[in-house]
Amino acid sequence: xxxxxxxxxxxxxxxxxxxxxxxxxxxxxxxxxxxxxxxxxxxxxxxxxxxxxxxxxxxxxxxxxxxxxxxxxxxxxxxxxxxxxxxxxxxxxxxxxxxxxxxxxxxxxxxxxxxxxxxxxxxxxxxxxxxxxxxxxxxxxxxxxxxxxxxxxxxxxxxxxxxxxxxxxxxxxxxxxxxxxxxxxxxxxxxxxxxxxxxxxxxxxxxxxxxxxxxxxxxxxxxxxxxxxxxxxxxxxxxxxxxxxxxxxxxxxxxxxxxxxxxxxxxxxxxxxxxxxxxxxxxxxxxxxxxxxxxxxxxxxxxxxxxxxxxxxxxxxxxxxxxxxxxxxxxxxxxxxxxxxxxxxxxxxxxxxxxxxxxxxxxxxxxxxxxxxxxxxxxxxxxxxxxxxxxxxxxxxxxxxxxxxxxxxxxxxxxxxxxxxxxxxxxxxxxxxxxxxxxxxxxxxxxxxxxxxxxxxxxxxxxxxxxxxxxxxxxxxxxxxxxxxxxxxxxxxxxxxxxxxxxxxxxxxxxxxxxxxxxxxxxxxxxxxxxxxxxxxxxxxxxxxxxxxxxxxxxxxxxxxxxxxxxxxxxxxxxxxxxxxxxxxxxxxxxxxxxxxxxxxxxxxxxxxxxxxxxxxxxxxxxxxxxxxxxxxxxxxxxxxxxxxxxxxxxx
Amino acid sequence: xxxxxxxxxxxxxxxxxxxxxxxxxxxxxxxxxxxxxxxxxxxxxxxxxxxxxxxxxxxxxxxxxxxxxxxxxxxxxxxxxxxxxxxxxxxxxxxxxxxxxxxxxxxxxxxxxxxxxxxxxxxxxxxxxxxxxxxxxxxxxxxxxxxxxxxxxxxxxxxxxxxxxxxxxxxxxxxxxxxxxxxxxxxxxxxxxxxxxxxxxxxxxxxxxxxxxxxxxxxxxxxxxxxxxxxxxxxxxxxxxxxxxxxxxxxxxxxxxxxxxxxxxxxxxxxxxxxxxxxxxxxxxxxxxxxxxxxxxxxxxxxxxxx
Numbered sequence: 001x002x003x004x005x006x007x008x009x010x011x012x013x014x015x016x017x018x019x020x021x022x023x024x025x026x027x028x029x030x031x032x033x034x035x036x037x038x039x040x041x042x043x044x045x046x047x048x049x050x051x052x053x054x055x056x057x058x059x060x061x062x063x064x065x066x067x068x069x070x071x072x073x074x075x076x077x078x079x080x081x082x083x084x085x086x087x088x089x090x091x092x093x094x095x096x097x098x099x100x101x102x103x104x105x106x107x108x109x110x111x112x113x114x115x116x117x118x119x120x121x122x123x124x125x126x127x128x129x130x131x132x133x134x135x136x137x138x139x140x141x142x143x144x145x146x147x148x149x150x151x152x153x154x155x156x157x158x159x160x161x162x163x164x165x166x167x168x169x170x171x172x173x174x175x176x177x178x179x180x181x182x183x184x185x186x187x188x189x190x191x192x193x194x195x196x197x198x199x200x201x202x203x204x205x206x207x208x209x210x211x212x213x214x215x216x217x218x219x220x221x222x223x224x225x226x227x228x229x230x231x232x233x234x235x236x237x238x239x240x241x242x243x244x245x246x247x248x249x250x251x252x253x254x255x256x257x258x259x260x261x262x263x264x265x266x267x268x269x270x271x272x273x274x275x276x277x278x279x280x281x282x283x284x285x286x287x288x289x290x291x292x293x294x295x296x297x298x299x300x301x302x303x304x305x306x307x308x309x310x311x312x313x314x315x316x317x318x319x320x321x322x323x324x325x326x327x328x329x330x331x332x333x334x335x336x337x338x339x340x341x342x343x344x345x346x347x348x349x350x351x352x353x354x355x356x357x358x359x360x361x362x363x364x365x366x367x368x369x370x371x372x373x374x375x376x377x378x379x380x381x382x383x384x385x386x387x388x389x390x391x392x393x394x395x396x397x398x399x400x401x402x403x404x405x406x407x408x409x410x411x412x413x414x415x416x417x418x419x420x421x422x423x424x425x426x427x428x429x430x431x432x433x434x435x436x437x438x439x440x441x442x443x444x445x446x447x448x449x450x451x452x453x454x455x456x457x458x459x460x461x462x463x464x465x466x467x468x469x470x471x472x473x474x475x476x477x478x479x480x481x482x483x484x485x486x487x488x489x490x491x492x493x494x495x496x497x498x499x500x501x502x503x504x505x506x507x508x509x510x511x512x513x514x515x516x517x518x519x520x521x522x523x524x525x526x527x528x529x530x531x532x533x534x535x536x537x538x539x540x541x542x543x544x545x546x547x548x549x550x551x552x553x554x555x556x557x558x559x560x561x562x563x564x565x566x567x568x569x570x571x572x573x574x575x576x577x578x579x580x581x582x583x584x585x586x587x588x589x590x591x592x593x594x595x596x597x598x599x600x601x602x603x604x605x606x607x608x609x610x611x612x613x614x615x616x617x618x619x620x621x622x623x624x625x626x627x628x629x630x631x632x633x634x635x636x637x638x639x640x641x642x643x644x645x646x647x648x649x650x651x652x
Numbered sequence: 653x654x655x656x657x658x659x660x661x662x663x664x665x666x667x668x669x670x671x672x673x674x675x676x677x678x679x680x681x682x683x684x685x686x687x688x689x690x691x692x693x694x695x696x697x698x699x700x701x702x703x704x705x706x707x708x709x710x711x712x713x714x715x716x717x718x719x720x721x722x723x724x725x726x727x728x729x730x731x732x733x734x735x736x737x738x739x740x741x742x743x744x745x746x747x748x749x750x751x752x753x754x755x756x757x758x759x760x761x762x763x764x765x766x767x768x769x770x771x772x773x774x775x776x777x778x779x780x781x782x783x784x785x786x787x788x789x790x791x792x793x794x795x796x797x798x799x800x801x802x803x804x805x806x807x808x809x810x811x812x813x814x815x816x817x818x819x820x821x822x823x824x825x826x827x828x829x830x831x832x833x834x835x836x837x838x839x840x841x842x843x844x845x846x847x848x849x850x851x852x853x854x855x856x857x858x859x860x861x862x863x864x865x866x867x868x869x870x871x872x873x874x875x876x877x878x879x880x881x882x883x884x885x886x887x888x889x890x891x892x893x894x895x896x897x898x899x900x901x902x903x904x905x906x907x908x909x910x911x912x913x914x915x916x917x918x919x920x921x922x923x924x925x926x927x928x929x930x931x932x933x934x935x936x937x938x939x940x941x942x943x944x945x946x947x948x949x950x951x952x953x954x955x956x957x958x959x
Contacts, residue, residue: 092866165862172863262839268839305733307734308735308736311745333834333836335844338760341763349752349759356744357741357745359709363712371720371722381717385709388709396699399762400762401694402698404832405832405834408862469678472678476858480867
């Protein structure tokens, strides 16, 4: 029995047991459902083994939505715990686990897959390619990410969740102060998922550099592709830091090395520094693609080309460089002195300049436009003022002397939610609504969509503006409780109500999906928004080869030229198309990584060694595997195209 | 309808902000010492400036949205193709640059203020207090007075205080909002925080950096009093308190929460603070310049000191 004791949750509570039962029942229901409807074969052939960028994208989307739910439940629990002084809903240990997982899940397992979904789905379509540069590697990226996500998420029912904060600062995260396996999960699960992200970064950079349609010069790429390109360059520079950092953290915890210990030559500040050398660029990895999506949406619904294309690109390049020069602002209070703080204070404020340029360019895109208020546009228009508010509080935080008072308080929490929610989350939902018809052939309901946007914004304001105030009143972040005498209770209650309203808006989003599946018209053609870039030039649903004939473009908005200026996108006749074969190996390798990670978390060495050998075998096998892909014949293309065109004609 | 909701939203923000800030002053904006005053002034200045920016962006946004809505335009209106204008974009870059330069100037000036002896008390001899944290308590050692307290801090008002911060355990952050901003206390080095209280009074202090299960209650009380009262208190402690022994200190370090307690002697005598050559006596500026070169040496030093 001793062997199994380690898997028990160290600080069990009713909520954890209830979730265990809930998760168990859901799993059983899913397995029974798939068996009953005889979908195992379909699942394996069409999804698990797929190398199609569109399907991989949709799987990222599913994970993101699932994790949005989990992170959201964590958020509601925290807000409820703090809504009243001396609340007994969560005890300190459980609260610490909840805010740790909330941070990790929302950043790494919600926001990251959400943007990766857009990278996957949109980049090849926007540049007129048939798939990404390395389709099989792309599948491996997904399965590594998925298994990392899975490993992290089982922590709270097997062995205990991490509880040292999403930043996991040493020495708090070392074995002495965090003895449970929770922090092992943090180190290893994020490592596995992070490898997936790093691999996709390389994949997308190659795709964008090598696979653009003829005529699409770098300065003729759609703005989302530009933002994705820069974000992935940041991934390739920033994620290796995380990889090394987590490896060092793992070795400190499992093998007794002294990278971050407080004696024996170790240095705890090194963790904080390296963490933010990755962590700060990470937030730009999230926000730049969001900016790209807003650029697409605003230009489409202002019915105008994007104002200041060149300065948009330049500003992103500048942001990507500066994102590596500001990490110290996360700990101005570490005692590095006035000189160092002054330098990082100035570089941090400097980032406001290129960001300001983007805001102005969006405003000028609206100028002289013909603005249509669709749901994606509404999110974008709510984004501008709310994000500006978050941006200027960022400038306030950048003033390092004043930061001594903001640091570690709810003011900071309010600030980063104020940039991440209107900045990233709104962009994700706006982009999802915008591209939904491209993916699934029907639109989400506009009326419900607009209500969702407004309710979400009211909830957002109520949930986070009060935190600015309590922060200035001395409420530190990560406190699981406070006493009546502090006077924080009323504003925290407002924040809880706001969080509740946001929860309602997300429920409404889910309802909208259900409603639209049932009632929305399927007769929408392939360009329901009257959009501008290449992804709308192909059929809906998108055939697996994306474009029957490779498009030829002459400007940043190829499809718009074709519609308005008579530019001919598709010249020539059908030729056979080379496509990659599906493969189960990425999934199998992912599964082995999962078991390897699990063995490492619990220090089960024989299993770790066996799975490590398994991983190597898979890699060697792949090196010798001969798989030249397959061809789609001209007849087959003609048939598919005729069918897709036929469907459209019939519907019209 | 949309505009109505929008205005309702905005009114709500401002109502919340004004009503709730109006109740009683927020701690950080109610400074009781020169450092906190510098910080509060910076905060108010930046709030004003930033409000201007937010309002300007909002005004432009509302204007273009109303003016260029499709429903306000002819059906056959075709928006023009405009690439961008170097002049307009130069202005869009120029205005933020001016604002950032101005704020940088303020920021750098304040940095040197908060990292130096508090303004107005340069002539006083600073009182040195070693503040060390352990899970989840604060130990205050007064080496010159030869006393030590747990979880409460008495300081003379009208005199510069030099806090030497370090930690037995996780990184913590020493924070007395009304006297000035926080600074980290870490296990392998000593950081310095300069504060001063203008007048006698009572303040709350806490650890602001998450340090595990007992973090929420990791607080301490601060009392500022006249120099005479402070001297009397020191004398009284010497007459009444028990001496701090090594065993007693080990006991105090055990994880948990404790009430207030007072001792004669300090733990520095048998457990010195992790001070290295750099950063302890030099000014902060020298410290930061040396840091990169010194860090390797200091590692070696800590190596030696631990063996």
